[in-house]
Amino acid sequence: MSNNLSLPGTQPEGPDKKPRTGLLSSYRQQQQNQAQQPSSAEAVPEIPYSPVPQEPTRPASAQGMPSQRLTGSLPPRLPSKPVSNGWVQPSQPLQDAQAPGNVQPPVRPVPQQSQPGWMTNAVNFVRQVSGKMRAIRPAQSDGNGSPEHTQWKRSRAVRHSIQKKRRLRWSQKHPKAARVVGWTALGLMVVLVIGVSIGGVLGFQYYQEQSSRIDGLANKNIQQNTRIYDRNNNLIAEVYDKDSANTGRRIPVSYNDVPKVLVDAQIAIEDASFWENAGIDPTGIMRAFLQNSGGGSTLTQQVIKNLSGDDRISYDRKLTEAVLAISLTQKYPKWKILEMYFNVAGYGAQNLGVESAAQNYFHLQPVCDEKTFKCTPAISRLEYNEQGKKDPLLGLARASLLAGLPQNPVYFDPTVSKKNKERALERQEQVLQRMIETKVTVDGLGVVTPELKEKAHELTKKMTFTPYKAVKKAPHFVDWIQGQMEQILGNGDVQLGHRLFLTGGFNIRTTIDLSLQEFVENAVKRHLYEPDYQPLKNITVTASDYYNLHSAAVVVLNAKTGEILAMNGSPDYYSQDERAGGQYNAAAAGGRQIGSTVKPLIYSTTFMMGWYPAVVLPDFETFFPNGAPAGTPAPKTPDDQSMYHPKDYNDTYNGRAASGGTKDSTIRVATANSFNVPAVKSLAYVGVDNFTKVANQLGLNPRKQDQNLTMALGAFTASPLQMAGAYQALANGGERIPPTGILEVWDNYGHQLYKYDVAKVKKTRVFSPEVSYLMTSVLTDEKARAFEFLNAHTLSFWDWDQECSNQEWYGLPRCAHDVAAKTGTTDEFKDNWTVGYTPNIVTSVWAGNANNEPMANGPTGITGAGPIWHSVMEYASGRPCKEISEGSIKCPSKPFDPKKAGLTQPSVFEKPANVVNSCEFAASDGLNRNGGETNCDYVIKGTEPQTTGVVPPKVLPGKDNKGNNGNNGNNGNGGNNGNNGNNGNQSPTTPPTMPTFPIPSLPAWPPFDKKQ
Incomplete structure (x- = not known):
């Protein structure tokens, strides 16, 4: 299948494809199939007159379950590309068409004699x-029928002779009057003949004009519900148009799906002569004309009224409706008209069609094929109880209640109020009485009698009717899916896309797993609103109280396919607290500054250009040009913005502190501990323009005004979904696959409109597998980040692996479950991040306040977003729910199965063959050893340093920087404000000389596709 969604109106592909259009989609095929067989409806004799209405005959329904009873009842569908407009126009007059399957319309009995x-x-x-x-x-x-010849009688002849003579005498006495009377009579005759002729011509012309509308009405789009499912076919949302006139919930059904008892009840109360009439009831129409009122409509006329949407009480509407009803009866067989009725008639305040009513009032559910979404409707189970056994009396009670609702759907809707239920019960009694009068027979009960009427009525009184409650699980994700579908369907027209989505009858299988989604939602609430131990501060606090932290957003991706497995945009979709965000989807909408989570992407770009994790980037005070020309001296006052000189999270520089005072920081150490100066040095080496291209390829879109050296500290915005998509490239060996939320789209008739095929998705090769592994080795290094995070193991699965958890934190070996992670925090503690991945999944977590209110008491990524990220990652990786966070998170009703979600990769990262471990890196600068101390690290084979570095001084200038009390960023994003980031008293210091590195020529950058 193609990854392109077939829109309504799309022409079928190939010469053998035939269009399919909605509720009448199978009708044309039935006529074609029957054209090859002898018709069983030929030469039907007329039925004799009888004062007693003839009962419509209908084959007895089978006693099996509906899905079994209806198997094979409909002609097989031809494969076709759908148009999805609700109906179909038959190819020829259909008066002789048969009902579907073995269900035949009533046939008049054959007379036994003349x-x-x-x-x-x-x-x-x-x-x-x-x-x-x-x-x-x-x-x-x-x-x-000829009377016998009678004898002649004199009195009769005499009377005729006298009358003739009288007329002759009068004409002789009044010749002028006789002529006037004669000519007047002749004129009246002529006028009458002309009038009748003209009237006949005009009437026929009017009939022809109105009949031509039938095709348009029959092919009219009928609104249908759109349903959204998770990847395992669990319904997570059902949407429909709630605001437009004459709209509501509608799910189409076929004639064979409707039980016989409901058909008989509907005909009995609405149109007892339905099977015999020509589409109209002359008596009812005359009454409506005389009273200028509604009523008197047949079922066929009601179909016309519902399709046209014209419910005016007027003469012309009734006349037009009658003409169209006659034409509809001539064009379609009775069973098809009745099928239309059951799909367009109102059965409640928001129920259009009998299927939505059965689901709403009786809580019946369809049984759907998990692959095609073709369902056995709930209405077919109308006669079955909760145990799945057929109960004819229950069926009679339900059918008689439903049949009475179309007369006034809102007035009789039993879910609206107690008074409405009483009205519905009164209306049900009328239906049951009409069934008695028309001698309706119910399978399993016989002819409806007053006793059965009373039993059915009493049974209905005991039923509890509750208002329809819309299904909407994973609400932020559902809203996001709706936005995606509206863009596709509207093709740029937002209003059109919105209308088509709500009324198109789509069945959308999405990528999320409902069990994982439930755990994510529960984990967010647990870590925000319940006490948590904070290892860095050795306290147990509630994040919402202690840190003023009230919102969080989470996205979980399949690392190999880009499929969104979970998305949560706020702690509570229905919250009114502006700090929590409520319905605002912070996971996908807008964006927040990303802080230090950008650093792995910058360092990975340097690896593309020949660097490696052992390259030394000393962390001491460094000045970077800020638009000033070469040779500009270092600033002497805090207000001098000619140079940019960022600081670290702790408002100083760490120098050699991370290595115990003996070695300068390498890229591995600088990344793991989130040092700022090395990151800015790396961005300066790469070039802002080059990194911007890489960021674009990763799905990030920094604004033009943000494209400067402050990007190294995350001074531009992105959403958790974008950050998850960027890290997905690292998890997938450097190849980025755009995140997706839709697996398949089907219509209500079993036609597949779209299928996601990852093999056909346009992928972007951003990094090589070797570069990705170098960065992954850094982000999984628990030892390297020990300087910053001490004994807090939030970024690893240390607590899951028994071998790892039995070791001291500073001697931690590689665990059985690899996980790479990076935290980030922004100025004034407004944003807090943790993003990471395993070979199977990528998880991005943002924490903060939706109204941009600063957090309190200095939370970091490991204390704010980190606990949520840790719990979600372990659960998505297969750890039992009760073992996570000491069993304090509420577990989903169904456990998450990683394999069922497509997470089948090993639990550890596989090292590419071209990545080797070398201990020939000089500790002074990361170049080839020169006899001094060395570092061991990974490097891509063939890129080992060939140049020997210089021996560094024992003490580097500005190592401790104790005199620097400035405030250049209060956290790991110092310098987020670019030129305005240097505030405080700064001792003038001569900037040290950076080590010399062999800088290779820049590679040829691939063109950037802004659509990616």
């Missing part, structure tokens, strides 16, 4: 009533 003609009946009637045909003997039942 019946009296119409003249015979007329003669006998007049003779009996008026007595004026005494001379004529009673007509014989010989079938010819």
